[in-house]
Amino acid sequence: MPASEADVGILGWANTAKGFSAILKQRYSDFQVNEIDGQGRVVHLTKLTADNQTVASQNGTVAHEPSAPPEQPSAASHEAPLPIASNLPEAAVIEVEGASKAKRTAVHAFFRRSGMPRVETESIRTDGKQARSADGLAAVQGITVSYQPAAMTKRKRGRHDSILPSARNMPWEGGDKTFLRFTLAKENLDSHACLSLLSRLLHVPASAFAVAGTKDKRGVTVQQVTANKISPERLASLNATLRGIKLGDFEYADAALFLGAAKGNHFDIILRDAQGEEGPQGVLKAAEALKSSGFINYFGLQRFGSGSVPTHRVGALLLKGDWAGVVNLIMAPHADDREDNAAARRLYTDKGDLRGALRAMPKHLTAEKAILEGLLDQKGKGTKDLVAVLGRIPRNLRSIGVDESLAAAELASVGDEGVSAEAAPAPENVPKSSLQAHTVTAEEAASRQYSMEDVVLPLPGRHISYPSNGTAQVYQDLCSKDGLSLHDSSPHGIREYSLSLMPGAYRRLLVRPADLSWQLLRYSDADTTLAVTALDRATQQNAERKLACSIVDPGTPITTSPGELYALRLQVSLPTAAYATMLVRELTKQSTATAVHRARTLAVQPAANGEGA
Structure with a gap:
């Protein structure tokens, strides 16, 4: 089981006010984050186009998979390659999430038929990485279609460090400024997965991008990114094909961003189905108490990992030098494992079958696969250097x-x-x-x-x-x-x-935000949208829609009626390394664990589709 707040010492409170129950992150739009840059300015996405360039469709979304396999071309169509427009984007994404393997195969076959331009297709997961059969159906989000000029030297499939000739030969218009700074707005993707997807679509290494801080997956977030000599036109052209991601506000910069360069984040949070012992008035009293007391500056639960092995336990064993303990802790089966995960682990723990366990281990279990590869390498050399084995794990995963x-x-x-x-x-x-x-x-x-x-x-x-x-x-x-x-x-x-x-x-020890403000919202549809997001405004989709809720006047008596629901909207700026989830914990006096809020979400929207917790 993932670590609970009590497991990691999150026990105290800054005030004694009564809390209330509420749902955090029921919809992505309920948790919006805008980075505060190094100059103290809140980052917003305002313009999707590059100078002297117009994106074909600012409001474009990922193309949808055809409902049936495409018709086969006639014999006449095989005589010559199809013409190619000179302004085609270098890559596009076809959405195939939830499609059968047969339909996905038909999409690949369509682009590989005789007479088609030189293109390459590749299945990708939601994190932007190449999808393989072991990942399962749910892992495949889309198929990238990349134009491959005839002059391009063939490279090994799946490499991230290849740069298209068109990009390599394109003159850099930034002069002495070797970086491009832009704004990234995203929904339901973490920062690393988003940048990985961009690097794959642009055929550049992920290291070409830098950020001042990572943003969580479940929410709508806006932040600055720097790219090393990638033109604004190339990035802006992706807006027509990316779903849940928009890029804009391009400007040349002298230096790359680095972790810690931002001053903090501005949050716009909606806590749905807020219910307290004193009704809606009690919710407002809790907000007043929070503004007065602030909250204890605990690290949020996300800092300790979301998997079955809390990362702080791994860190303690690494500090102590218990290398075998680290290996055993990571590799041991866990009570909440998926069956395929557990089966692969048992091949190692019960039978000592390194090769079998490595073949069976799902690709997303990066640390486990790295350990098995390291142990196999050591076995081949006739040694058992567990420090070297642990060194195979990506550095960010073994951080102490x-x-x-x-x-x-x-x-x-x-x-x-x-x-x-x-x-x-x-x-x-x-x-x-x-x-x-x-x-x-x-x-x-x-x-x-x-x-x-x-x-x-x-x-x-x-x-x-x-x-x-x-x-x-x-x-x-x-x-x-x-x-x-x-x-x-x-x-x-x-x-x-x-x-x-x-x-x-x-x-x-304590954070007391100076700009904390709130509104009590009244609504009736449990799953209605209660906020307009940065993506809505940037694409002009739903930006002016009337939300199905009303703001409760705190100066008048609050009367409740059957079927009415209440939500508390919070707006607050927090410094770097302060966790909004810990502010919510102080306010509600309830756990911020994902499982707790997922259960409450399912209780109010059992038939949720598209934005389930």
Whole structure:
């Protein structure tokens, strides 16, 4: 089972107000995120075209699969290749999600028939990667159709580092500015999957793109992206074929974005079916309490992974040097495994069949496949270097930074009384590299010289100082639970998996947003759309539609009628590394676990189609 809030130390509250039940992310449009750039501006998508270029169809969507196999061409049509327009996009996507294998095969066959232009077709998954038969029907979202000029040298199928000649020979119009900055709006795709899809369609490596922060999948998000020498015309041409993605506001830039370059995010959140002990009025009281108290700055549950093996447990074992424990934890069957996942795992754990387990392991289990490949390689060499085996896992999946999250979460749970006299105030507008913390003395705490908003907690690493008061013992106790020591940061001698490699940081204990605002909405259709999104506005689809809800005047008595539902709309800006889900937790006093809200969504919309949780 994925980690629960209690598992990772998310236990405390910043206020004692009564909460209420509500559904988070019932529809994608219920969770909208706009990045706040390095200058403090909220990023919006305003223009889909490049200068001196008009996209064929700004409102275009992915082409739909034909309902029947295409007719076979006549013999006459085989005599010469079909003419090709000079302005065709380099790639298009045909939607085949949910289609049978026979229908998908017919689409591929249509483009490979004699007389067709030189094109290549390839099935892709929702994350933009090539789909294979083992992925199953549900994994295939579309078929890319890419024009292949005759002069193009044939490359290995599926490679990401090939660049089309048309792109390679295209003159760069950015001058000394070697990057293109643009705005990306997306729905129901995480940032990595979206950029992977763009890289495949444009035939450029994924490393050509950079972002200031990753955005979650379930929602509608807007953020800036930089691309290395990719023209605005190439990117804008994709708008006519991409579904749930729009690109725009192109401008040349001197430098690429980097993680942490943004100042935060602006959220527009709708909590549906809000019900409290005191009715709608109680929901408004909870919002008032949140504005006054703020919320404890826990890391959100998504930081600890969504799979059966919480990543903080893997991180603790890596820090301790228990390499066999890491392998066993990742490879062991889990109670909530799909049957194909469990069967592949059992081939390894019960029979020791490395090759059989590797063949059976579903492609999406990246870490498991990497371990099996590493063990097979070691077996062939007659060695068993588990550190080398773990090194096969992609670096982002074996990151141990999540272990810091657990420490910060449990420390924050000490509460106001336990931490206020034992933490460190951080000065404003000081670069992280030069941040110096001051341990609060008992006298300073008694004088209330500092507020709770000044308090920070150190995340383990080489650039921070640990408290010298009672809070230090809390850190020691947390480490001892996992068999670790702050004084022996690398007991195994492997620098990559040691505290000494992590820089450390100071994290604020409390976040009190200055711009938090809310509206109480009244509606009757449980699944009606309650907000217009950035994609609606950018494509001018439904941008002016009248929403089937009304705003409740908080200054008048609220009367309820049978069949009426209430939703709370929140708008708030949060700094980098603050989690909106933790704000929602403080407000509602209910779990933010995905399973909890999925169950409530299914209860109110059992026949949901298209936007099920």
